[in-house]
Amino acid sequence: MAASLFLFSYRTTRRIEAFLPPSGRFVEVDGQRLHVTDQGSGAPLLLLHGLGGNLCHFNFGACAALSQHFRVVAVDRPGSGHSPRAADAPADLSAQARVLARLIGELGLERPTVVGHSLGGATALTLAIEHPHLVGALALVAPLTHAPKEVPAVFRALLIRPRWLRSLFAHTLAVPASIATSRRVLEQVFGPEPVARDFPTRGGGLLSLRPKHFLASAADLAVVPEHMARLEQRYGELEVPVSILFGREDRVLCWRANGQSMLDKVPGARLEVIEGGHMLPVTRPELTASFIMEAAAARRLAA
Numbered sequence: 001m002a003a004s005l006f007l008f009s010y011r012t013t014r015r016i017e018a019f020l021p022p023s024g025r026f027v028e029v030d031g032q033r034l035h036v037t038d039q040g041s042g043a044p045l046l047l048l049h050g051l052g053g054n055l056c057h058f059n060f061g062a063c064a065a066l067s068q069h070f071r072v073v074a075v076d077r078p079g080s081g082h083s084p085r086a087a088d089a090p091a092d093l094s095a096q097a098r099v100l101a102r103l104i105g106e107l108g109l110e111r112p113t114v115v116g117h118s119l120g121g122a123t124a125l126t127l128a129i130e131h132p133h134l135v136g137a138l139a140l141v142a143p144l145t146h147a148p149k150e151v152p153a154v155f156r157a158l159l160i161r162p163r164w165l166r167s168l169f170a171h172t173l174a175v176p177a178s179i180a181t182s183r184r185v186l187e188q189v190f191g192p193e194p195v196a197r198d199f200p201t202r203g204g205g206l207l208s209l210r211p212k213h214f215l216a217s218a219a220d221l222a223v224v225p226e227h228m229a230r231l232e233q234r235y236g237e238l239e240v241p242v243s244i245l246f247g248r249e250d251r252v253l254c255w256r257a258n259g260q261s262m263l264d265k266v267p268g269a270r271l272e273v274i275e276g277g278h279m280l281p282v283t284r285p286e287l288t289a290s291f292i293m294e295a296a297a298a299r300r301l302a303a
Helices: 004-018 060-068 093-107 118-132 155-160 163-172 174-189 203-208 211-222 224-232 257-265 285-301
Strands: 027-028 031-041 044-048 070-075 113-117 138-139 242-247 268-274
Touching: 004 174, 004 211, 027 093, 027 203, 031 211, 044 060, 044 093, 044 118, 060 070, 060 285, 070 093, 093 118, 093 224, 113 118, 118 138, 118 224, 138 174, 138 268, 138 285, 155 174, 155 211, 163 174, 163 211, 174 203, 174 211, 211 224, 224 285, 242 257, 242 285, 257 268, 268 285
Parallel strands: 044 070, 044 113, 113 138, 138 242, 242 268
Antiparallel strands: 027 031, 031 070
């Protein structure tokens, strides 16, 4: 049975990767191979996706609208999408921020406005605090900003312990289980807004079914509580404009705990709360793009 499940997972992974090949190019920094797309010209934007996601989440209109006015660089975070995590690379967000800092230098991005969705928001905050000279402004969309009291139900399978059992699950049961529960999971992540019908393809949702993606997401999630508890204590150090966009009905992250709470800790931070759920780059791409443009404008005013 285990051998059959392993073979099914392997074949499914091969089909997914053949159907959804890399859409950008690869940039190697410090031994980490990053998949990036780079389009448009002008002031730079660096786009970071969330847990279990990939850069295709910004393909529903945000990138197209932004690239008319900005140089838009979207990246698959290490371990996600088509960016393999280096074998010796730690999963913590500080390590990811270091790699992104090197990427900014490699691509010649001069103090970009860093856009972070969900866990990408926590990564963007880490980058701005630990490498302040590299970031011009933050545009955070439904961001994780504080240590969660509990892990959302849709992500609890990622908490399997010990590591050997998690690896066994990833290469046998995770793919068929994810296929069977995909509708319910997506309805929770997108709700109350409808799931985009082409999200599995246009949004790269199928890429998250792969065993290596499951393991990378589990590693990302495992470091969140400790890292966020430390990061929260440093928000007063932020010296760049911080703009936050949240959906009032977000079922993954509470806008009060992760948005409103930032206003007391970050002087001058701006919060915009709209009707909607967690996947705003997909469900509200035009509004998300407008929000990012305003955040970039705040950067220019602060310069």
